Amino acid sequence: MSxxxxxxxxxxxxxxxxxxxxxxxxxxxxxxxxxxxxxxxxQTLWSGMKxxxxxxxxxxxxxxxxxxxxxxxxxxxERYRASLRLEKDxxxxxxxxxxxxxxxxxxxxxxxxxxxxxxxxxxxxxDAYVWRMDSCxxxxxxxxACPTGALRMGPEFESAVYDRxxxxxxxxxxxxxxxxxxxxxxxxxxxxxxLEKRGPYxxxxxxxxxxxxxxxxxxxxxxxxxxxx
Amino acid sequence: MHxxxxxxxxxxxxxxxxxxxxxxxxxxxxxxxxxxxxxxxxIGVLTFLTLLGLVxxxxxxxxxxxxxxxxxxxxxxxxxxxxTVADTVKLLCKEDIVPTxxxxxxxxxxxxxxxxATVLVLLVIPYSPLLHVADMNIGVxxxxxISGFGVMGILLGGWSSNNKWALLGAMRxxxxxxxxxxxxxxxxxxxxxxxGTMSLRGIVESQEAGWWIWRxxxxxIVSFIVYLIASTAEINRTPFDIPEGExxxxxxxxxxxxxxxxxxxxxxxxxxxxxxxALASTLFLGGWMPFHIGRLAGFxxxxxLLPGGGWFFLKVSSIIFLLMWFRWTFPRLRVDQLMRLEWxxxxxxxxxxxxxxxxxxxxxxxxxPTEITLP
Numbered sequence: 379m380s381x382x383x384x385x386x387x388x389x390x391x392x393x394x395x396x397x398x399x400x401x402x403x404x405x406x407x408x409x410x411x412x413x414x415x416x417x418x419x420x421q422t423l424w425s426g427m428k429x430x431x432x433x434x435x436x437x438x439x440x441x442x443x444x445x446x447x448x449x450x451x452x453x454x455x456e457r458y459r460a461s462l463r464l465e466k467d468x469x470x471x472x473x474x475x476x477x478x479x480x481x482x483x484x485x486x487x488x489x490x491x492x493x494x495x496x497x498x499x500x501x502x503x504x505d506a507y508v509w510r511m512d513s514c515x516x517x518x519x520x521x522x523a524c525p526t527g528a529l530r531m532g533p534e535f536e537s538a539v540y541d542r543x544x545x546x547x548x549x550x551x552x553x554x555x556x557x558x559x560x561x562x563x564x565x566x567x568x569x570x571x572x573l574e575k576r577g578p579y580x581x582x583x584x585x586x587x588x589x590x591x592x593x594x595x596x597x598x599x600x601x602x603x604x605x606x607x
Numbered sequence: 608m609h610x611x612x613x614x615x616x617x618x619x620x621x622x623x624x625x626x627x628x629x630x631x632x633x634x635x636x637x638x639x640x641x642x643x644x645x646x647x648x649x650i651g652v653l654t655f656l657t658l659l660g661l662v663x664x665x666x667x668x669x670x671x672x673x674x675x676x677x678x679x680x681x682x683x684x685x686x687x688x689x690x691t692v693a694d695t696v697k698l699l700c701k702e703d704i705v706p707t708x709x710x711x712x713x714x715x716x717x718x719x720x721x722x723x724a725t726v727l728v729l730l731v732i733p734y735s736p737l738l739h740v741a742d743m744n745i746g747v748x749x750x751x752x753i754s755g756f757g758v759m760g761i762l763l764g765g766w767s768s769n770n771k772w773a774l775l776g777a778m779r780x781x782x783x784x785x786x787x788x789x790x791x792x793x794x795x796x797x798x799x800x801x802x803g804t805m806s807l808r809g810i811v812e813s814q815e816a817g818w819w820i821w822r823x824x825x826x827x828i829v830s831f832i833v834y835l836i837a838s839t840a841e842i843n844r845t846p847f848d849i850p851e852g853e854x855x856x857x858x859x860x861x862x863x864x865x866x867x868x869x870x871x872x873x874x875x876x877x878x879x880x881x882x883x884x885a886l887a888s889t890l891f892l893g894g895w896m897p898f899h900i901g902r903l904a905g906f907x908x909x910x911x912l913l914p915g916g917g918w919f920f921l922k923v924s925s926i927i928f929l930l931m932w933f934r935w936t937f938p939r940l941r942v943d944q945l946m947r948l949e950w951x952x953x954x955x956x957x958x959x960x961x962x963x964x965x966x967x968x969x970x971x972x973x974x975x976p977t978e979i980t981l982p
Contacts, residue, residue, distance in 0.1 A: 416952065423937065430674045430936040442678040 459516045460535035462509050464549045465528050467557045473528035475556045476504045483523035488514040496555050498571050499563065505553045506576055511537065512545040526556075548580050652726065656878060661691045663877040667931055674935040701866035706769055709863065713767035718864065718871035721760025725878045727753045732885045733808050735895045735916030746807035747799055750886060751792050754841065757875065758784040761843075761850065764872070765860035776859025779942060780843060780850035786949040787840040787847075793957035794834035797826055797964040798890045811894035818893040826964045831891045833957050835926075838887065839933060840945070842879040846937035847945060854939075880930055881923065888922035895919040 392401045410418060433439060443452070464472050476493035490508040495501070521529045539545060552573040560568065634641040665680075665688065672679030680687025705711055731746050733739040743749050758781055765777020799805055801823050802813040810819075820827040840847035851859035861872045888894060895915030899907045913921075940948065 416956075426936045427932060430932065433676055434670070434673050434932075437673070439676050440673070440678055441676050442672075444678075444681065 454533035458533040459531040480520035698870040709769040710767035717764030722875040724757035768863035787837040790953040791837035794830040797830040814893040820891040838883040845934040884926035
């Protein structure tokens with residue numbers, strides 16, 4: 379029992395600053411008398427207790443997840459943002475054409491897109507897509523800016539490493555033309571296309587080609603895991 | 608007045624003995640054997656306290672978790688059973704910090720006062736027909752006096768810390784206990800009136816025909832509710848936890864305590880909850896008396912299958928659950944709301960209730976204890 383009855387709230391048209399504006403009129407709070415407040419207090423306390431005991435008696439509503447044990451059955455919301463990944467078509471070609479819209483949209487310069495001239499197509503194509511996870515804030519601006527829908531945020535959140543330089547990933551596993559460019563080629567030219575391999579730490583990053591003693595990544599980066607499977 | 612007091616004292620049964628006489632009765636004459644007996648009793652009390660604290664803290668964490676759609680401790684032992692043990696070991700290993708500018712002897716003394724008062728109350732509670740450490744003819748008075756003594760520890764601890772938040776918390780606690788002690792005592796007096804004795808064993812035995820909570824014509828229910836509210840305030844539990852008030856006073860009176868001494872305050876708080884639940888069940892819910900309905904002999908025999916200690920345990924644990932339910936449902940009161948609730952609402956209700964109860968007793972309005980009528 380609240381002191382204000384919401385059914386009593388009325389909307390009236392009032393002239394304010396030369397305009398007629400709808401204004402909600404809330405009636406004055408009714409002060410309960412001394413004897414009425416005691417049963418009403420007990421009633422409101424009971425309604426609160428009813429709510430909490432409802433939660434207590436229904437263990438199915440528990441939201442806690444036992445993380446390391448439930449790794450196999452973890453469920454993520456669709457828009458969960460924990461890692462960046464490049465989208466591929468059914469033939470394994472990256473949609474990314476190296477237009478650098480994402481790198482321009484990135485507020486803290488976490489993306490470096492290296493392109494090259496395609497040997498067969500003669501067009502600009504992706505060489506190395508470098509994502510600096512150590513400075514990324516997961517703002518999703520790159521995904522929003524991408525004109526070809528080549529970028530997506532994924533739920534792989536287990537990215538702990540022992541050296542922050544290991545957080546600089548090359549996201550593409552090979553350099554090569556996009557599916558569109560491939561479709562414009564004829565049969566002969568298509569056979570000549572070579573997809574050059576790229577490792578997770580192959581890009582123009584501090585770790586490229588250098589072995590650090592006693593430092594190794596816990597596992598391949600999130601997108602590499604998917605590619606190996 | 609003296610005659611009334613004397614009559615209440617005499618109604619308790621045998622005339623009171625002196626402590627020396629009681630000690631001579633209870634202890635063997637051989638001093639070594641007596642010392643061994645006392646030492647064994649002390650170890651027993653310590654074990655009981657520790658176990659009670661462990662169980663209550665574990666229960667509080669689990670129950671609070673399930674009230675909030677959480678799981679609570681799950682890692683140490685199956686379903687986190689050993690979590691409290693691990694926490695205790697951690698607390699024991701921590702550095703014992705005493706503020707340099709504080710009043711150091713008082714600071715060291717305060718937690719022991721707080722826990723000591725709690726342990727002294729455990730002395731008179733009748734756990735079962737057999738397990739009852741001491742039966743005093745002034746049991747209810749003793750309980751009220753000693754549990755009021757517990758605030759000494761809180762006041763001393765807060766004041767001697769030389770910390771403004773600790774002092775504020777301690778003063779709030781003092782104000783709160785002074786206020787709510789009155790209501791709690793008025794509620795207890797109603798039962799004393801009906802039972803005609805202050806001895807806790809006598810009160811339990813007077814409830815053989817029915818528990819005071821409903822045998823006292825509605826007066827019992829009112830005083831039970833008043834006692835529940837007032838005693839929740841006395842043991843500083845939410846919604847009356849303004850002495851700790853972590854959102855306003857960091858941790859209130861124990862802000863400057865750490866390690867073992869903090870754990871003493873913590874333990875006292877939880878044992879106090881047990882004490883309140885035990886008193887409420889002794890005075891209003893029949894203590895270790897089983898649940899009987901009038902002349903239904905078959906039903907009464909089924910109820911008698913559970914021994915007295917089991918009944919006491921059931922009643923105490925349900926009241927403890929109720930207290931935890933309160934804690935995880937209600938928001939904290941402001942200081943002025945707290946005072947308003949006591950002086951403007953609970954106190955008048957308590958007085959009127961006591962007045963009605965004394966009329967009922969005086970004019971013998973109730974058909975007890977000789978006869979009981981079925982509804």
